[in-house]
Amino acid sequence: MAQAMKEKHVESRSPTGRKALVLGGTGAMGAYLVPDLARRGYEVQVVSLDAAISDDPRISYAKGDAKDPAYLKELLGRHFDVIVDFMIYSTREFEEKHELLLGSTEHYIFLSTYRVYSGESPITEKTPRLLEASTDAAFLATEDYALFKARQEDILKRSKRANWTIVRPAITYSKRRFQLVTLEAPVVVSRARRGLPVVLPREALSVEATMTWAGDVAEMIARLLLNPSAFRECFTVATAEHRTWGEIAAYYRDLIGLQYVAADTEDYVEILGGSAGSRYQLTYDRLYPRRIDNSKILAVTGLKQAELMPLRRGLEKELSALPKDAPWPDEAAVLGRMDAYLKGPKAGAVQS
Secondary structure (H helix, E strand, O other): OHHHHHHHHHHHOOOOOOEEEEEOOOOOOHHHHHHHHHHOOOEEEEEEOOOOOOOOOOEEEEEOOOOOHHHHHHHOOOOEEEEEEOOOOOHHHHHHHHHHHHOOEEEEEEEOOHHHEOOOOOEOOOOOEHHHHOOOHHHHOOOOHHHHHHHHHHHHHHOOOOOEEEEOOOEEEEOOEOOEOOEOHHHHHHHHHOOOOEEEEHHHOOOEEOEEEHHHHHHHHHHHOOOHHHOOEEEOOOOOOOEEHHHHHHHHHHHHOOOEEEEOHHHHHHHOOOOHHHHHHHHHHHOOOOOEOOHHHHHHHOOOHHHOOOHHHHHHHHHHOOOOOOOOOOOHHHHHHHHHHHHOOOOOOEEO
């Protein structure tokens, strides 16, 4: 019934003949958003650094660097009704490009992140951002993901134009993107398939987290496009379902046999390489209780929480679709440090 309701919604708002540009559209969210837009009647142009081919005449892919000023200017010489921007810019790059992007479309969707929020729970769009709430001077002096996205949000808010919308996804899983605390699929899935445990920070196991299926995020974004209630607004595009990292680890155990060893936070950070970025992601996101109040996005899009994919079922759907020989990016350094830790004196018992 939920799918039928979605299809009815698509038909009632089908913008036949409109043109959509999706920048960086071959990632976790783009993989679902692009075909969704085509079903809604858009002619979709996708630009990314990855080569891709579509068998849908309404979808075309171009391999290119949308961060290159000359390429972007030429690309935007053609007017697009909507632009969905999944690109990762430096703050300076976005300052230089945002007016061109805003001036080339009726509606510009900017991908931010729920990581901009401070540790208050539940999260609403009015929750203070780390950029204003944090007192960590060393952190605030960085271009951490949570901070540069907030700074770029502010660039849009200072614009005199009103044709933008900021979306703040929570952790989003899709196809070959599967997260567990700060670990990604090249560690989580590859080790499970080899019968090897992962190391997780003990401190995180009881912390609430929110993971949203990319198909639902795509549906939310698609329903925001050209929606009068979405202009000059921010939305947390996420489910309201929340689970502890320990519960999520148990889902991976049930679905792909993943086991884990709990470690002290400092040991976990060292396994990841000890970088400030790894530490900040853990400290200022994964160790915060991330319970989402998604009433604003539901109200504007007409969706209901009951229509959204339950986490366990969504993970099962995506994991079961993975080919057995799926290639993974090289994570040899992290995997090597993880193996060394597991052989050392600090390693505790495997949780299974």
